[in-house]
Amino acid sequence: xxxxxxxxxxxxxxxxxxxxxxxxxxxxxxxxxxxxxxxxxxxxxxxxxxxxxxxxxxxxxxxxxxxxxxxxxxxxxxxxxxxxxxxxxxxxxxxxxxxxxxxxxxxxxxxxxxxxxxxxxxxxxxxxxxxxxxxxxxxxxxxxxxxxxxxxxxxxxxxxxxxxxxxxxxxxxxxxxxxxxxxxxxxxxxxxxxxxxxxxxxxxxxxxxxxxxxxxxxxxxxxxxxxxxxxxxxxxxxxxxxxxxxxxxxxxxxxx
Numbered sequence: 001x002x003x004x005x006x007x008x009x010x011x012x013x014x015x016x017x018x019x020x021x022x023x024x025x026x027x028x029x030x031x032x033x034x035x036x037x038x039x040x041x042x043x044x045x046x047x048x049x050x051x052x053x054x055x056x057x058x059x060x061x062x063x064x065x066x067x068x069x070x071x072x073x074x075x076x077x078x079x080x081x082x083x084x085x086x087x088x089x090x091x092x093x094x095x096x097x098x099x100x101x102x103x104x105x106x107x108x109x110x111x112x113x114x115x116x117x118x119x120x121x122x123x124x125x126x127x128x129x130x131x132x133x134x135x136x137x138x139x140x141x142x143x144x145x146x147x148x149x150x151x152x153x154x155x156x157x158x159x160x161x162x163x164x165x166x167x168x169x170x171x172x173x174x175x176x177x178x179x180x181x182x183x184x185x186x187x188x189x190x191x192x193x194x195x196x197x198x199x200x201x202x203x204x205x206x207x208x209x210x211x212x213x214x215x216x217x218x219x220x221x222x223x224x225x226x227x228x229x230x231x232x233x234x235x236x237x238x239x240x241x242x243x244x245x246x247x248x249x250x251x252x253x254x255x256x
Contacts, residue, residue, distance in 0.1 A: 096209050103202045103209075120195050123188040130188075134181035141171040141178070 145168050152164040207216050225232065 099209050100206050103206045107199060107202050120192050123192050127185050127188050130181045130184055134178040137178040138175050141174040145171045 148164045148168045148171070152161060152168075155161065155164070204213075207213055210216065
């Protein structure tokens with residue numbers, strides 16, 4: 001039959017319940033099972049008590065693990081700092097590209113569009129045509145004056161003198177009229193120069209965006225003169241600051 005055994009303090013701390021032990025009526029020593037049960041309970045309690053600190057010690061990280069974790073964390077922090085620096089550089093490049101696009105858009109809209117460039121080409125063509133026409137008029141007038149002056153020296157008729165003198169005066173007036181081309185030419189060239197300065201300004205701004213003139217010069221290709229024949233010898237009139245041109249004194253020295 002089932003009997004209620006005595007509650008021991010260790011069992012009360014462990015589970016709080018009093019175990020019931022089945023005992024055979026034919027058992028000679030009825031307390032044997034109670035004693036063995038108590039011993040097994042004490043053994044289990046001692047085993048759990050010894051396993052606790054050992055498990056906690058196994059779960060605790062070692063000094064080597066802590067060092068490796070700190071090194072890994074420092075590596076991650078360095079990579080994050082590099083990524084932040086890279087982001088700043090990429091933002092600067094994005095801003096530079098955006099501003100360059102804006103400058104190109106301004107140039108395309110105000111200078112490189114078809115109408116504006118056709119105006120520039122038309123003004124330069126008008127300068128060339130006006131200069132040529134005025135030069136031709138001046139040369140014709142000078143030639144007529146020369147012929148009239150020659151004829152004036154050979155005739156003695158007062159009427160002939162008057163007619164030739166009047167012709168000379170007309171030709172002189174024609175020369176003065178032809179010289180007005182300079183005013184028109186100056187106005188046309190001023191329009192072209194305004195457009196060229198506008199283009200130069202915005203190109204300079206784009207160069208400053210990407211590091212300035214010196215930074216751009218490092219990427220400039222070598223200048224090669226591909227002209228052949230007479231075109232290679234035509235360098236245009238000498239400017240005030242140009243070098244490599246022969247002066248009039250050099251030319252005169254060749255004939256001395």
